[in-house]
Amino acid sequence: MRFASLGSGSRGNGTIVASQTTNLLVDCGFSYKEALHRLKRLELEPTDLSGILVTHEHGDHVSGVETLANRHSIPVYASRGTWIEIGANKFKNPMYINALFAIRDIEIIPVTVPHDAREPLQFVFSCQGIRLGILSDLGSISQGVIDGYQDLDAISVEFNHDKEMLNTGPYPNSLKSRIGGDFGHLNNWQAAEFLRRIWSDRLQTVVACHISETNNDSSRVRRALDSVIEHQNVHSLIASQSDGFNWIQIGTS
Ligand SMILES: [Zn+2]
Numbered sequence: 001m002r003f004a005s006l007g008s009g010s011r012g013n014g015t016i017v018a019s020q021t022t023n024l025l026v027d028c029g030f031s032y033k034e035a036l037h038r039l040k041r042l043e044l045e046p047t048d049l050s051g052i053l054v055t056h057e058h059g060d061h062v063s064g065v066e067t068l069a070n071r072h073s074i075p076v077y078a079s080r081g082t083w084i085e086i087g088a089n090k091f092k093n094p095m096y097i098n099a100l101f102a103i104r105d106i107e108i109i110p111v112t113v114p115h116d117a118r119e120p121l122q123f124v125f126s127c128q129g130i131r132l133g134i135l136s137d138l139g140s141i142s143q144g145v146i147d148g149y150q151d152l153d154a155i156s157v158e159f160n161h162d163k164e165m166l167n168t169g170p171y172p173n174s175l176k177s178r179i180g181g182d183f184g185h186l187n188n189w190q191a192a193e194f195l196r197r198i199w200s201d202r203l204q205t206v207v208a209c210h211i212s213e214t215n216n217d218s219s220r221v222r223r224a225l226d227s228v229i230e231h232q233n234v235h236s237l238i239a240s241q242s243d244g245f246n247w248i249q250i251g252t253s
């Protein structure tokens with residue numbers, strides 16, 4: 001398996017998860033034109049996509065999904081609650097996620113997360129024994145999340161904000177409480193603690209994603225990341241809003 005990002009952060013998200021024969025897009029928070037441009041950077045066309053998975057209805061995850069999916073007849077997968085919020089009737093191929101399912105050779109395990117959306121999901125992908133976790137937009141770490149993300153080979157996890165920068169930053173108090181609350185977003189140290197809870201010897205790749213441009217900076221993310229992985233032979237990187245990250249190979253297939 002391999003994965004890559006079209007961009008990551010509150011101005012738009014999109015992650016590609018791929019096997020040798022299948023490309024899936026998780027979320028599309030970019031305009032159609034911008035999504036095409038970003039797909040091209042990864043040498044992909046919309047017709048290469050076998051499905052789009054939507055984690056939840058927030059604009060930074062869904063704003064580009066309808067146009068991309070309908071213009072190219074790409075099936076879209078989301079929870080019942082997410083479909084109610086985004087309007088299943090606007091889509092040619094709405095698919096409802098209830099439990100574990102597969103798209104071609106990639107198995108997808110949905111995990112419920114604490115976030116202020118109708119029925120938000122995040123996903124663990126599995127193909128030929130390789131397991132990749134995608135995890136963003138959650139305000140706290142539930143036992144279900146810890147259980148769901150065990151035994152991974154790679155993970156992309158939200159390091160949204162630095163607690164001090166959020167508290168002293170420019171956002172209004174109501175937004176600060178939303179972001180810092182149990183149904184908002186993970187701060188750097190919550191993300192690091194989560195990694196400690198799911199750590200195993202097979203974990204090779206850790207990506208820090210959905211980083212706030214206002215309430216975080218890369219040195220603080222790096223410090224939190226390194227507190228977990230400093231003595232281990234693990235590839236780690238920080239995803240950006242403008243470029244996401246380029247293809248990362250996991251395992252050999
Ligand atoms: Zn988001």
Ligand SMILES: [Zn+2]
Nearest residue numbers: 056058115137
């Ligand atoms: Zn969200």
